[in-house]
Amino acid sequence: xxxxxxxxSGGTKREVPGGTPVLHEGSKTGHLFVLLEGRLEVIKxxxxxxxxxxxxxxxxxxxxxxxxxxxxxxxxxxxxxxxEFDDAAAFLRDQPAVALLIARLLAQRLNVATTYLADxxxxxxxxxxxxxxxxxxxxxxxNLPPMQVVPGSDRQSDPRI
Numbered sequence: 400x401x402x403x404x405x406x407x408s409g410g411t412k413r414e415v416p417g418g419t420p421v422l423h424e425g426s427k428t429g430h431l432f433v434l435l436e437g438r439l440e441v442i443k444x445x446x447x448x449x450x451x452x453x454x455x456x457x458x459x460x461x462x463x464x465x466x467x468x469x470x471x472x473x474x475x476x477x478x479x480x481x482x483e484f485d486d487a488a489a490f491l492r493d494q495p496a497v498a499l500l501i502a503r504l505l506a507q508r509l510n511v512a513t514t515y516l517a518d519x520x521x522x523x524x525x526x527x528x529x530x531x532x533x534x535x536x537x538x539x540x541x542n543l544p545p546m547q548v549v550p551g552s553d554r555q556s557d558p559r560i
Contacts (some may be wrong), residue, residue: 400455400504405495407433410484415475422459424472431487432458437479442472450476460501463487 412435415421421439423430434456441449441458448471451458462469484490491498 400451400500403433403455403457403497404423404435406494407435407482409490409493410482413481414478415484417475417477417479419475421473421475421481424470425468427462427468428459429463429475429487430459431463431484431490432473433482433484434458434479435482437481438476438479439473439479441477442474443470457501458505459487460505463491464501464505466521535555546553 409435415437422428422430424443434451435454436520439451439454439456439458440447441451451473458473459469491501
């Protein structure tokens with residue numbers, strides 16, 4: 400995602416000390432962030448689900464595109480430098496090349512998730528346990544109408560599945 404670095408103008412460059420949150424799960428900022436240097440942790444609930452170290456890594460894009468609260472907390476795991484766009488929607492309208500980069504990133508993530516789920520579906524077909532529901536999950540992902548999506552977990556299930 401280094402290509403996004405070419406578009407880092409018009410926002411605010413921020414130094415973020417290690418341990419400092421960049422954004423909070425459940426909050427809604429409308430901001431888009433780009434990692435310039437350092438190390439950021441993506442935390443869902445109490446679990447670190449990803450570590451971002453590559454300059455150009457973006458965060459906040461799903462919240463902006465879905466006009467929903469952030470789906471995870473992000474904090475600096477070490478002293479970091481980020482670029483912040485306060486009005487991300489306006490920035491993306493003005494910079495369609497960045498919107499296309501984000502679309503490619505999201506398509507890549509979806510491809511990885513779908514491939515993984517299809518593999519699970521194949522491995523657990525006919526086992527009769529909760530993993531055999533993966534086919535239903537894949538079908539629902541493909542046929543989701545444009546609406547607010549509420550992902551389920553082992554703590555809170557999605558009533559559509």
